[in-house]
Amino acid sequence: MIPAMVLSWSVFYAVSKVMVDATGSAIAAGALIRAAALVFLTVQLLADGQFKELFRPGKAVWILLLIGLFGFLLDLFANLGYAHGSLSTGTALLKTDVLMANLITVAVFRKKLYATDWLGTLIMLAGVLLVLGVDFKAMTWNPTDLLFLLSAACVTVNAFVIKSAQNKYSQSSDVISYYNNLVVLVLFAVFSIVRGDLSAALRQGTDLRFWALIALGGLAQTGIYFFYYRNLKRYEVWVVKLYLLLMPVVSCFIGVFFLNETITLVKALGIAVVMAGAVLILLRGKLHREEAAAT
Numbered sequence: 001m002i003p004a005m006v007l008s009w010s011v012f013y014a015v016s017k018v019m020v021d022a023t024g025s026a027i028a029a030g031a032l033i034r035a036a037a038l039v040f041l042t043v044q045l046l047a048d049g050q051f052k053e054l055f056r057p058g059k060a061v062w063i064l065l066l067i068g069l070f071g072f073l074l075d076l077f078a079n080l081g082y083a084h085g086s087l088s089t090g091t092a093l094l095k096t097d098v099l100m101a102n103l104i105t106v107a108v109f110r111k112k113l114y115a116t117d118w119l120g121t122l123i124m125l126a127g128v129l130l131v132l133g134v135d136f137k138a139m140t141w142n143p144t145d146l147l148f149l150l151s152a153a154c155v156t157v158n159a160f161v162i163k164s165a166q167n168k169y170s171q172s173s174d175v176i177s178y179y180n181n182l183v184v185l186v187l188f189a190v191f192s193i194v195r196g197d198l199s200a201a202l203r204q205g206t207d208l209r210f211w212a213l214i215a216l217g218g219l220a221q222t223g224i225y226f227f228y229y230r231n232l233k234r235y236e237v238w239v240v241k242l243y244l245l246l247m248p249v250v251s252c253f254i255g256v257f258f259l260n261e262t263i264t265l266v267k268a269l270g271i272a273v274v275m276a277g278a279v280l281i282l283l284r285g286k287l288h289r290e291e292a293a294a295t
Contacts, residue, residue, distance in 0.1 A: 001227050001234070002243050008223030010250035014259065015217035022210065023201035026079050031188035031198060034181055036218020037225075041178050044222065053175050060169040064176060067161055068183020074154035075184070081147035088135045093148035095125055100156040101241040111236065114288050116280055121238075123277030124245045130270025131248045159237045166233045173233060177225030242281055249274055 012033075019029040045051040057064055081090050098121055105111045165171045192198035231240045249271050255261035263271075 001231050004223065005227035005231055005240075006243060006246050006250055008220050008227055009244060009247045010254055012217060012220035012224055013247070013251055014254045015213055015220060018259075019213060019217060022213075023197070025192065025195075025197035025201055026075075027188055027195065028192045028197040028201035030075060031185060031192045032201065032214050033217035033221055034185040034188060036214050037181050037221035038178075038185055038218075040218055040222040041174070041181055041225065044226075045174055045178060048174065050172060050174055053172065054178055057171065057175065057179075060165060060171050061179075063161065063165050063169060064171065064179035065183060067158060067165065067176060068180045068187075070154045070158035070161065071180050071184045072187040074151045074158065075188075077147045077151035077154065081144060081151065084144040085142060085148070086140050086145070089140060089145050090148045091132050091134050092129060093145060094152050095128060095245075096149065097152040097155045098125055098238075098241045098245060100152060101159065101238040104156065104160060105236060105238045113238070114284070116284065116287055117238075120277045120280035120284075121242060123280065124242060124274050125277075127270045127273030127275075127277060128245050128248050130273060131252055131267050132270075133264075133266065156237075156241075159232060159240070162229060163232050163237060166229070173226070173229035177222075177229055181221070181225065239281075242278075245274060246278065 016026075016029060016033065019033065020026045023029045023032070042051070045054070078090070078094060081093075102113060102118065102121060106113055162176060165176050166173065189198065192201070228240070231243075252261075252263060252267055252271065256263055
């Protein structure tokens with residue numbers, strides 16, 4: 001489940017990057033990819049016999065709609081931040097969702113995190129920034145950079161809300177996925193239609209490759225819902241967030257094999273640092289076996 005989740009996210013971001021360039025609009029690309037995901041999610045629910053569950057969520061309907069709203073806001077805030085701010089600053093600030101997950105785990109849910117957990121988190125985060133090629137010298141600060149922090153906060157809070165919907169409201173991961181995707185799709189479609197982005201994007205879709213990429217993006221988005229939500233149900237949120245830090249590493253290799261990108265010395269160093277931090281987290285049980293047993 002963990003490798004599949006990381007791979008799904010990596011493919012999704014790679015396809016999204018290509019489609020944003022092809023359509024000239026992040027909002028239109030998001031709407032088209034989520035429309036494709038809606039098709040895959042519908043087929044999945046019909047095959048599993050869960051489609052009828054969509055029409056009887058009960059009181060949980062509000063939390064399902066809230067999850068979709070957070071899903072839309074995290075993209076909106078990030079896009080607005082990039083429109084008015086620095087790429088390097090935005091990339092760095094968006095990764096603070098990992099630290100936010102750690103803080104919420106400790107402060108709100110009273111779970112214990114060891115010093116090695118924090119150290120492993122910081123090591124992986126540092127490695128990710130190297131892999132992403134964040135230029136610290138080019139980083140600037142302006143008020144609109146707060147939008148990146150809002151996006152990171154939405155990502156983090158949404159993960160905990162999803163886990164609550166699964167545990168407290170007994171909603172299946174697939175029903176949550178469907179509502180999330182549907183709400184985000186509707187909001188993206190409304191924004192793109194009002195701006196005229198969707199019609200302009202559709203005029204670009206004159207060849208089979210365009211629609212094949214849209215389908216691949218929709219399939220990757222469906223994979224995210226399937227694996228990410230199941231991992232949230234099984235693991236603590238902070239653990240899932242840490243595993244997602246492996247995503248830039250996978251994306252780096254996707255870029256090499258499919259997008260004609262190269263692995264620089266800095267990126268290679270970053271990959272090594274990320275893996276070192278991951279090893280420290282994976283050794284958590286052995287490093288703190290006696291303390292955990294006493295607790």
